[in-house]
Amino acid sequence: MYQKPSAAFIGASWVALGAGMIGFLVGLWRSELALNEKGYYFTVLMYGLFSVVSVQKSVRDRLEGIAVTDIYYGLSWFSTLLSIALLVVGLWNATFLPSEKGFYAFAFLLALFGAIAVQKNTRDSNI
Numbered sequence: 001m002y003q004k005p006s007a008a009f010i011g012a013s014w015v016a017l018g019a020g021m022i023g024f025l026v027g028l029w030r031s032e033l034a035l036n037e038k039g040y041y042f043t044v045l046m047y048g049l050f051s052v053v054s055v056q057k058s059v060r061d062r063l064e065g066i067a068v069t070d071i072y073y074g075l076s077w078f079s080t081l082l083s084i085a086l087l088v089v090g091l092w093n094a095t096f097l098p099s100e101k102g103f104y105a106f107a108f109l110l111a112l113f114g115a116i117a118v119q120k121n122t123r124d125s126n127i
Contacts, residue, residue, distance in 0.1 A: 005121045013121050017114025021045070024107035027100075040090060045108060048083035052112045053119045055080050060123060080112075 005013075024045055028038050054076040058068045087108055091101045 003124075005124050009117075010121045010125075013114055013117035015114075016110055017118050020107050020109070020111025020114050021049075024104060024111060027103060027107065041087075041104070044083055044086045044090065045111065047079065048087070048108065048112050049115045051076060051079035051083050052116050056116045056119045057123070060120070084108075 025042070028041055031038065033041075054072075058073045058076045061068045062073070087105065091104060094101065096104070
């Protein structure tokens, strides 16, 4: 028995996704990084967003009794953890100020949370 998400939660989820993504991307756009460095952080963001949606879907499918292979389930979790690790490694080795590193880390995590919440709401709205 599921309840459909409220309009407030749907809106908050989209705001979290948008704020995280836009903040991260504007930070990259305005940075003085080389183009290949900007590409690295952009790719990590996109990889992270895809992987958390995949985790949310596979976890939810399993809870609802929908078949999900162990390999897909494991790869979804591995991809999520790998995207976070790649961001950590990139920020650890970056020449940013500590405040910039924190900004990118929190914008990234906010975007991942928003993606999970938007995917959940999309699924719950279609029940």
